[in-house]
Amino acid sequence: MSLEQIKFAIEAGIMTTLAISMVTIIYLAINRSGAISMLRSQLQSFKNKTELEIELNKKITFLFSIVSNAVYIGLFGTVLGVMVTLSAIEQVEQKALISSLSLPLLSTAVSIIVAIIGTFIFNSVNAKIDETLKMWDIAHGNDVKTH
Secondary structure (H helix, E strand, O other): OOHHHHHHHHHHHHHHHHHHHHHHHHHHHHHHHHHHHHHHHOHHHOOOHHHHHHHHOOOHHHHHHHHHHHHHHHHHHHHHHHHHHHHOOOOOOHHHHHHHHHHHHHHHHHHHHHHHHHHHHHHHHHHHHHHHHHHHHHHOOOOOOOO
């Protein structure tokens, strides 16, 4: 396998992983939003707030893990890409070296975009969860403290 093929395989693997991460983030956000809406319509059926919290927080840890690790996936791709590029430093001229370093940096840029979008989505879902818990308090006559 040539160095170019190795670099391509690394970048394709990293970009595919990031694309799957983004699709999973969007899927989980849609799934959780639908579940939260359904749970809001059933607030009266929850006599125990802890049961409601358990239902609301399903899959949230998985969502957070994907979002928080997106940047590390991109950095991993960058490190591998730079290592492969530097291993061929004797065989490449300066212009080709600079050009071949730009591709690994693309994985970092894409991973940052995935992490930023994912963070907005995660925070939005978390806010809906907090709001739903406050709605449960109101529906059950509990005192809701405001900040």
